[in-house]
Amino acid sequence: MTSASPETPAHRTRPQLGRKFALLWSASSISAVGDGMRDSSLPLLALAISDSPSAVSVVAVAGSLPWLLMALFGGVIADRFDRRRLMWTIDFGRAVIVLGFAACAFATTPPLALLAALSFVLACGETVFVNAATSNIPDVVRADQLDVANGRLQGGLLVGRMIGPLVGTSLFAIAAGWPFTVDGLSFALAAALVVGVGRSGAPKARTERRVMTEVREGVRWLYRHKQLRLVAALSAVAGGASALGITMMALLVTRTLHQPTWAFGAVLATGVAGGTVASMLAGRLAERMGRRARIILSFVLMGSALLLMGLSPSVFVVAPLFAIGNFGVVTWNVQAISLRQQTVPKELLGRVNSCYLMLTRIGMLVGAGLSGWIGSAVSVRTPIVISGAVLLAALIVIPRLGDLEPAPAPAAEEKPVGQPAR
Numbered sequence: 001m002t003s004a005s006p007e008t009p010a011h012r013t014r015p016q017l018g019r020k021f022a023l024l025w026s027a028s029s030i031s032a033v034g035d036g037m038r039d040s041s042l043p044l045l046a047l048a049i050s051d052s053p054s055a056v057s058v059v060a061v062a063g064s065l066p067w068l069l070m071a072l073f074g075g076v077i078a079d080r081f082d083r084r085r086l087m088w089t090i091d092f093g094r095a096v097i098v099l100g101f102a103a104c105a106f107a108t109t110p111p112l113a114l115l116a117a118l119s120f121v122l123a124c125g126e127t128v129f130v131n132a133a134t135s136n137i138p139d140v141v142r143a144d145q146l147d148v149a150n151g152r153l154q155g156g157l158l159v160g161r162m163i164g165p166l167v168g169t170s171l172f173a174i175a176a177g178w179p180f181t182v183d184g185l186s187f188a189l190a191a192a193l194v195v196g197v198g199r200s201g202a203p204k205a206r207t208e209r210r211v212m213t214e215v216r217e218g219v220r221w222l223y224r225h226k227q228l229r230l231v232a233a234l235s236a237v238a239g240g241a242s243a244l245g246i247t248m249m250a251l252l253v254t255r256t257l258h259q260p261t262w263a264f265g266a267v268l269a270t271g272v273a274g275g276t277v278a279s280m281l282a283g284r285l286a287e288r289m290g291r292r293a294r295i296i297l298s299f300v301l302m303g304s305a306l307l308l309m310g311l312s313p314s315v316f317v318v319a320p321l322f323a324i325g326n327f328g329v330v331t332w333n334v335q336a337i338s339l340r341q342q343t344v345p346k347e348l349l350g351r352v353n354s355c356y357l358m359l360t361r362i363g364m365l366v367g368a369g370l371s372g373w374i375g376s377a378v379s380v381r382t383p384i385v386i387s388g389a390v391l392l393a394a395l396i397v398i399p400r401l402g403d404l405e406p407a408p409a410p411a412a413e414e415k416p417v418g419q420p421a422r
Helices: 018-049 053-069 071-080 083-107 112-140 143-174 177-195 211-224 226-246 249-256 261-280 282-288 291-311 315-343 346-377 381-396
Strands: none
Touching (some): 018 053, 018 083, 053 112, 071 083, 071 346, 083 177, 112 143, 112 315, 112 346, 143 177, 143 315, 226 291, 226 346, 249 261, 249 291, 249 381, 261 315, 282 291, 282 315, 291 315, 346 381
C-alpha cells in the first residue's frame, strides 16, 4: 500500500461542533417547536374568550413589554451568573408555569387576564434566556466556528417555528389544553438537555455592584464602540423596516392578490425554506466571502425582495421573493451575532446583547405600528415598498463599519471603552 502524497489536498469535512453544541442546538430547536405551538394557540384561545380583536392585541402587547421593560436587566443577570444554569433554571420554571396553565385550560376557559399574564411572564424569562444562550455560544465552540454554529441555531429556530404552529393549531382543535401541555413538556426536555452540557465559563457573580451601574457599563461600552454601535443601529433599522413590510404580507396575499388563506401559509413556508438554506450555507459563505460582503449581500437580498414584493402582481412571484428575503434575514442575523460574540468581552456580552436586542425590538414595534397606519392611509403595498427602499438605502452605512474581522476586545477591566479592531 502507498501512503497519500503530502501534496494531496485534504478532503473538506463538515465542521465538528461537539457534543455540548449538539445538546444546546437540540434544546433550542425543541423549545422553538413548543414556542410555535403556544404562539399560535394563545391568539386562538383569546378569540375563544372574546370576539374583539383587542383581545389578541392585549396578549401580544403583554408578550412584547418585557423586551422594553427588563431586557437591560436580563443582560446583567446573564453576566452575573452561570449562563447554562440560568438557561435550564428558566426553562424548568417555564415548564411548571405552562403545564399549570394547561391544567387550567383543560378544566375551564381561562380569563383573558390570565392569558396576558402568561404571555408577560414567559417573555420575562425569554429576555434572560436569549441573552444567556447567545452569550454562551463562545464558550462552546471555537471563534472560527461561530458562523457555522449560529447558522445552525438559526436554522433550528426557523424549522421549529414552522412545525410548531402546524402541530399547535391541530392540537388546539382537539382541546385548548393540549398545545400548552406539549409546550410545557418541550421546556422540561430542553432544560434537561442543557443540564447535560454542564457549567459554563461565565464570570463569577459580582453582587456587590449596583445593578444600574452594570447596566450603564454595558450601554456605555456599546455606545463608545463605533463599529458595534453602527451594527446595532443597522439592526434596529433592519428590524423596523422588515416589520414595516412583513406586517402587511397577510393582507397583500389575501386581499390585494385575492388568494385564499392557505396561500399565505404557503408563502410563509417558502420563507422558512429560504432562511433554512441560509443557515445551512452560513459556514460556506464565511469561507468564500468576507463579513462585509456577507452583510452587503444580506441587505441587498432583504431590500430587493421586499421592494419587488410590494410591486408584485402575483403570489407566485411573492413566494420565491419571500424566500430570497428570508435568506438575507438569516444571513444578516448570523453576521451580527457572530460579530458581537467575537468583539465584546465575555464579562460584558450579556449586557451588550441586551442593549442590541432592545434596540432591535423597539425598531420592530415602531415598524409594525407605522405599517398599519401607512397601509390604512395609502395602500397595503406602500409600506412593503418603503421597507425595501429603506433597507437598500442602509447600504450607504456599511462602508463606515471598518474592519469586520475583529480580534477579541480587551477585558472590560483593562479598557471598558473598546475601539474597532484593526
